[in-house]
Each structure stands twice: as C-alpha cells, then as structure tokens.
Amino acid sequence: MANTPLIQTQGLTRNYPGVVALDHVDMDVKAGEVHVLFGENGAGKSTLISLLAGANTPSEGSILVEGKPVSFNSVSDAQAAGIFTVFQEFSLIPTMTVAENMFLGREPGIGPFTNHAEMRRKARALIDQLGFDVPVTAPVAQLSRAQQQMVEIAKAFHGTPKVLILDEPTASLTDREVDHLFKTILKLREQGVAIIYISHRIHEFERIADRVTVLRDGAYVGTTAMDDTDEATLVEMMAGRAIKDIYPEIPHNPAEVLLEIDRLTSRGVRGATLAARRGEVLGMAGLVGSGKSRIFRAVMGLQPTRGGTVTWKGSDITNAPTRDVIGAGIYYLSPDRKSEGLDLAKSSWQNLNIDLMMGREARGAMIRPRALRTTAAGILETVELRESYRPKAVAQLSGGNQQKVLFAKSFGHDADLYIFDEPTVGVDMGTRAALYRLISDIAAAGKAVIVISSDLPEVLNLSHRVLVMAEGRVTAELTGDDRTEDNVLRNFFNETGETV
DSSP states (O other), X not given: OOSSEEEEEEEEEEEETTEEEEEEEEEEEETTOEEEEEOOTTSSHHHHHHHHTTSXXXXXXXXXXXXXXXXXXXXXXHHHTTEEEEOSSOXXXXXXXXXXXXXXXXXXXXXXXXXXXXXXXXXXXXXXXXXXXXXXXXXXXXXXXXXXXXXXHHHHHHSOOSEEEEESTTTTOOHHHHHHHHHHHHHHHHTTOEEEEEXXXXXXXXXXXXXXXXXXXXXXXXXXXXXXXXXXXXXXXXXXXXXGGTSOOOOOOOXXXXXXXXXXXXXXXXXXXXXXXXXXXXEEEXXXXXXXXXXXXXXXXXXXXXXXXXXXXXXXXXXXXXXXXXXXXXXXXXXXXXXXXXXTTSBHHHHHHXXXXXXXXXXXXXXXXXXHHHHHHHHHHHTTOOGGGTTSBGGGSOHHHHHHXXXXXXXXXXXXXXXXXXXXXXXXXXXXXXXXXXXXXXXXXXXXXXXXXXXXXXXXXXXXXXXXXXXXEEEEEEEGGGOOHHHHHHHHTOOSOOOO
C-alpha cells in the first residue's frame, strides 16, 4: 500500500444557513485501500462525499488528489480527475435501457452513430464480471430496486476510477450479490484503486476494510485500523455511548396468543406454522429468500395464500383484504419505506395524519382536526423527530428520520400486533437505539411484536423467541440461552423440511 494519500481533505467545511454540516474535517485515503466512512445519520458523511464527488463545493478547506489541490464544479469534473461515486439516491433515466444508462455520455460509436451492439456487449461483460442478474436491454423502469442498485454500481465500475466512493451499496443486495461486489472491491484494491465505503453494517467492515474514519455531528472523531478495533469501539466512537446502551431490556410477559399461522403456503412459503403472543417479541431470522417476510405479507393480504390458515383472536382471516387486516388490529411496517411506506412529497405531519384518520375511521371514532394535531404532535415527540423536521417533505429527511416517520405512522392505528419488517434498514446506531426503545415500549404495553430482520444482533437482542426460516419453512425455534448466533446460522441452511 502506497504511503502517499491518493485523495486527502484538509479542513474541509460546508456551511448552510444556520448549520455547519461539515466542520474542518481532515481525512486521507491511500491507493489500494478500502477506507470506511462511518457515522450516524446527520454525521456529515453524505456532505463529505458530495464534496469529493463534485456535487457540492466546500465553504472552506481543500481537496487534494495525488498531493495536488483540486477544485470541482460538477460531478463530471470529479470523474475527469478519476473520482467516481455510487450515490445512495439513484440517478438513472427510467425510460432508457440498462446499457444506455451505463454508457450515457460515453457511448461507443461507429463514425457519428452509436454502436448499440458494442454497447450491449460491454455492458453484459461488466454485469457478468460483477455477478449481477440484470438484463442489459431492459428499460430501467422495469427493474426492481435491487437491480437498479446493481446498475448504479456497474456505472461506476465502467469508468477508470482512481477513487471509487460507494454509499450504502449493499442496502438492496442479496448475500450472494454482496459476495460478488466485495470480490470486485478487493480486486480493485489490488489494482491500486482507493475506495471510500459508506455503510451502517458494521459486520461488513471486517471483510473489506483497511481503515475506518468516524464522523459525529459533522466533525472528525478519529481514524483506526480495522485490525486494531472492534464493533463495540466503533459504535462508541460513532454514537458517544457504549453498545450495551443500544439495546434496551425488554420485559417478557407473554399472555394469550393473538395470531396463529397453521401450515401456511404461499409464494416463497411452504407450510409454515407459528404463533404470536401479547407481551412478547417474536424474532424472525433467515437469509434473503427464506420466506421470513413473505409469510407476513401473506397474512396482510399483500400476496395470496395457497393453503393453511391464519387465525386472529380466534377468527379466520385467511386471504382477508389488507384494509380489513389492518382494521382488525394488525400493523405491518414495510422494509421499503419509499415505495410502500411513505408519501415522500408530503410532510411527516401529513403522512401521520393519513394513518390517524384511517385508524379512527376503522374504530368508528369522530375525526376532530384539533385532536388529530395534538395526537400527531405527541407521536412525533415519541419517535424523537425534531420539530424543525416535521413540516419538511419526507424526501428531504435523512434515512433515519424517514424511518422515524414510518414508525410514527404505525402508532396512528393503535394496533394489537406490530410486525416490523427490517425496521432499521439503512439506519445508524443512534436512531436504532431510539427505535429499539419504541419496540420495547410497545411490548411492555402488552402488545404483540414481530421483528423480521437480516441483522442477527438485532434479532437476538430484541426477541424473546427466535424462529429461523429456510426454504420457506420454519427450521428452528430458539429461546433462552439457545438464542445464539451459531444456532441461528446452523439453521439457515436446514433443508430437512421439518417444521417446529
């Protein structure tokens, strides 16, 4: 690894009216290094990479590439200097094909004409190299969010980067796709590319990171070699609190069974059986595609049931319409807040009021505007959403604050069962701690809670019982001291077909 930084910041600062988003940050990344940028939502990570990528200009300080000061007025300027960025928010043109998006502005030509066959061939070769499953001739509008993420990544790899910045690149990828991406990242590291990697998933760091830089409240906290640190230390640097303070003690007072699922069969679910009780948090663990989410999407009427029964408080609700299931007292928090959970153009007030009105309408209660405002204010206070954020369009909020609004909407229904599907996806540890306290309060109030998560520490620390799913079946039920990571992982690959 070279000693001279390939890219470096000196006193880098970005001011907005009344806000210091980035405060005199010094950072350096060497050639052939994977350097993780870590911090809570609002810590300054996005601001820093926007300056490095040319999307914004600094108020003070400087950026050096190979020891020479540079000034970027656009993303194109940064790319000309060898800095390519995969932003968390996609920049694809929906009506264009995958290949056209990948080569936009750099189309191979035959004289004055675009060589579409060559473009498709090169796009296919790069997609295959990354191990992604994306049809290069399909319009982007027809792709899933995960596939669009892959196209964004492929666009950056299509260039000849000296510096590659990846902002939450694995948020929508399966484990297999993550493996392919990491292999490509490590290959680029061997070729001398400097890689800046932004993620909330600490378990990924030990697989690829050389060093980690932590930001908090727009300021530099410190840089450490990954070999010299651990998860607990990084969390404490990031949040200013120990990891033991992240997960609350959740009282366990199991009472009557509210939801019973008996031999349920649906798309991706093969004869699953389980029960959810009041006063208990039930955790659902499994790999992507295990069926852990699909079983509850079937319960909610979001996909059809092919066999088996769903019973709620003793009544059969199998294949009931979604509105009726919600009205009966079951609330499902979707893992895709942007497509299924929130109206991004509306404020948090407006998003929450819609659910408050639906909840009161379902209970036959009168809708009084003043009472709605009072209730909404109390809920937004409960989820710790700052008052200054509440009038803003949800699209303008950070991922963590959007997730708080999503949680707030669930409280508008006063449900008896809350199903939280990937409740902290893309959310920092500080916001996670706030959301975990909410889950604890819900269980303590005698509600039933189901937590579906790909984050094993989250499942194990929040749940009183853990069900493991594989191949659409429940393969294990773990309680007490049996709730260990080893036991969960052992049952991820159980294909015996036995259910518990």
